Amino acid sequence: MSEAQPDTLVQAFQSVRQRSLHLAEPLSAEDCCAQSMPDASPVKWHLAHTTWFFETFILKPREEGFTPFHPAFRVLFNSYYNGVGAKHPRPQRGLLTRPSLDEVRAYRAQVDGRIRRLLECGADPALAALVELGLQHEQQHQELMLTDVKHLLAQNPLYPAYEADPLGHAAPAPASDWIPFEGGLAEIGFGGRGFCFDNELPRHRTYVAPFALASRLVTNAEYLAFIEAGGYRDPALWLSEGWDRVCAGELQHPLYWLGQEGGWGEFTLHGVQALDPQRPVTHVSLYEADAYARWRGARLPTEAEWEFAARQACLAGGALHPAGASGEGLIQMFGACWQWTSSSYAPYPGYAPAPGAIGEYNGKFMVNQYVLRGSSCATPDGHARPSYRNFFPAGARWQFTGIRLAR
Ligand SMILES: [Fe+2]
Secondary structure: OOOOOHHHHHHHHHHHHHHHHHHHOOOOHHHHHOOOOOOOOOHHHHHHHHHHHHHHHHHHHHOOOOOOOOOOHHHHOOOOOOOOOOOOOHHHHHHOOOOOHHHHHHHHHHHHHHHHHHHHOOOOHHHHHHHHHHHHHHHHHHHHHHHHHHHHHHOOOOOOOOOOOOOOOOOOOOOOOEEEEOOEEEEEOOOOOOOOOHHHOOOEEEEEOOEEEEOOOOEHHHHHHHHHOOHHHOHHHOOHHHHHHHHOOOOOOOOOEEEEOOEEEEEEOOEEEEOOOOOEOOOOOHHHHHHHHHHOOOEOOOHHHHHHHHOOOOOOOOOOOOOOOOOOOOOOOOOEOEEEEEEEOOOOOOOOOOOOHHHHOOHHHOOOOEEEEOOEOOOOOOOOOOOOOEEEOOOOOOOOEEOOOEO
């Protein structure tokens, strides 16, 4: 799956590894250690676990006379690979006050040097593919570093900003149009050259009936109209599990919206901002996305419809909050919010995970989750593509998730 040459691979390795440290720069050691919920991990843990991935899957089998940086790290920073052995419990990652952030930085520096030396001896295609997988894995964790730290900072009544500069106002969003697609027998899944994850394979044919997609994402103003019209009080709009959560008081508005004097605010990585009516609504669950779509007399797209349409969209990203919509045709497919689909996360026909522990990467999570398509403002540049399949349980709200309507 990789076609990177050794030089560019070393450069890519340095640049991705450096970016993780860069993302941690605005944070204190205390910020990096705390864990706000079982789903979210401390930044320090992300920095260590992405290093563990290179140490475990590359250095251990390939380095002559391999000695681990620290023997305990094999368990401490194993996320979910049962084939590797025992794991420190996920909900207790925030209790790891040791090793210190400085020790984790030293762990990163040492493993980086060892990987570079391995690459300088020449990367065979299998090694190059593993390094590329490690880098793509680290990019996924870079997005989680931002969303996890946002969730952490949101628990603090001081609402600290990750980025001190205010967000500013987005330009008025263009009207939302319906973009029609004829559908037909479509090729779905990754094709061509370059990297993809195993869950994007194999490319296969599927029939897509004629459909239409909304040209842009649903805005805060549009979602606020749903709230003000009593959307959260009408059981007819909700999937059963979603309505249970509404009744339990868990769902009343998007995560991070703050009812305050003078109107709604929103906690962002830039601190608390007045809710911007023109930006896309974000941090909604599948339940909320589905209820909103039903209220509008529409529905969520299937992942095949989304991918069929995305082949003509452009890629964008690289911010700390979703930008407003601009342009014509199908916009905001990438770089603003991950878009919920109505498709359960399931294997494509003929899907086969890689043998060994590395095969645990995607395949074993294909149950009780939904596919999200596109990418978000927090997705690293170059990481997204039309066939990319993100996945979360229906109730997850701490990612930059948004709503694109279909009919
Ligand atoms: Fe991971």
